Amino acid sequence: MDSITQAALGAAVAHAAWHKPLGRKAFLWGAFFGTLPDLDVVFFPLLDDVQQLYWHRGESHSIFFVLIGGALLGALLWSARWKTKISPQRAMAGMVLILATHVLIDYFNIYGTQFLAPFSRFGFSLGNLFIIDPLYTGPLLLGIIAAAFSRSGHRYRFTWAGLAVSSAYVLFSLVSHAYADSVFSRQLEAKQIGVKASYTGATPMNTLLWRHVALTDSGILIGYFSVVADSGEEEIEFVTVQRNEALVAPYRGQRNVEAVDWFSNGFWVAEEIDGVITMADLRFGELRTDPNDPPEKWQYIFAWEISDDPDSLLQRSVSLKESRKAIDTLWARLTGDTRERSQF
Known part of the structure; x- marks a missing residue:
């Protein structure tokens, strides 16, 4: 996802995990470490164009970095700054959660995430969210802002509310995605079109209009389906691209x-x-x-x-x-x- 979304998600997760011992400072720590995996681009000057394509969302987005790197970073911060404020277990668990949610939300979009790098370069992606989606990011930002400026002793509830609403939106996107994908698949089967591989993805900044790409012997078929404007029984017109x-x-x-x-x-x-x-x-x-x-x-x-x-x-x-x-x-x-x- 975009950097604003990743920073907001990291800040919200950090505050949810560390609001008692760290207070508002948790937002800053979370925003930084929430964008840390995407800082793999700082190595781009050392790589050629092809290596850059493989490197981004590679090792820094793998489950090994999340688990091992998260535990080590949490332990390091605890040892250097938080010994009197937080337990080492909570520091490490919070850091792993920040990195894990970054990688998970990246998996939901089209770009692809190399969970198993460096042992495998396979890019895992689901496509239920576009790379930029204000309807996901907005609730996170509102929750963070409300919690940051609230004088209530229960300000963390605003953060949790933002996380809950954004998570509910993700669940909706998964349902909408599954429905649209089933419509595309059913119609292609009805047309007796042999599909070698296919992909259904969200269109920019929404989870209501879906785009399907199907690889066939005669070319690549592209079709659209709107869950609010189209009927599941209405014929989808696919365009063939050579x-x-x-x-x-x-x-x-x-x-x-x-x-x-x-x-x-x-x-x-x-x-x-x-x-x-x-x-x-x-x-x-x-x-x-x-x-x-x-x-x-x-x-x-x-x-x-x-x-x-x-x-x-x-x-x-x-x-x-x-x-x-x-x-x-x-x-x-x-x-x-x-x-x-x-x-x-």
Whole structure:
């Protein structure tokens, strides 16, 4: 998730665990250690483009770092600062919880988390939350602010309330995700489409509009389903996107191509733009400024340029203006405004 969310979650968990011995200072400790796993990016200058892709959400997000690193960090803080305030067991347990919740909430989004690094580079991801979701982060921040400024002796209850509401939202997202996934799967089976692999993910900043990506022999199918605007029995129109494997065939075996294939779990599409070959991860969604845009006009949130240099993996960026237009289009689809004039 984004850094604000991770800091807020870490602060809330720390205050829930350490509010008695540390008071409001628990928020600061939690905010720092809640973002600690994402500080793996400080090593990026020492790594090439391909290594950076493997490194982020790698060792710093593994269960080994959570358990061993959390216990060691907790013991170190207890020994250096908290001997007279807190027991070593509580210090270590709180630290493990802060790191564990960071890794868990990352697992819920699309990016993928290498739980078993360095022994396995498999990226675990569920997709029930988008990387940024104010409806999850908001309750955490409100609870923290209320607890920080409250003069009540039970101010920790505000923190717990924020955690409870945000956790309830996650539970809702899991139910909504499971329902949408079942609708997609049922309709693809009814169409007798052979699916090699598929993925259902949340669209930006909501858990009501879902996007399905299905890898088939004829291409990659992409469809949308809104739990508030669509009926589970209404036919979903899937758009077929060609992977254009021939474009990357000359580069097969290179580190940069294999890294994108690994990172995207095979859900990628190749394009040639102004003579430059790119590979885009389809799991993160496409940017459509108009609901009727064909795949040839789509832009992608995560796309990389592929060159003869196997160590080069330059990520392409999208403009803020185009992103805003795409969000407007997604919102219209969520509420059903585009159903009469497009297949989106």
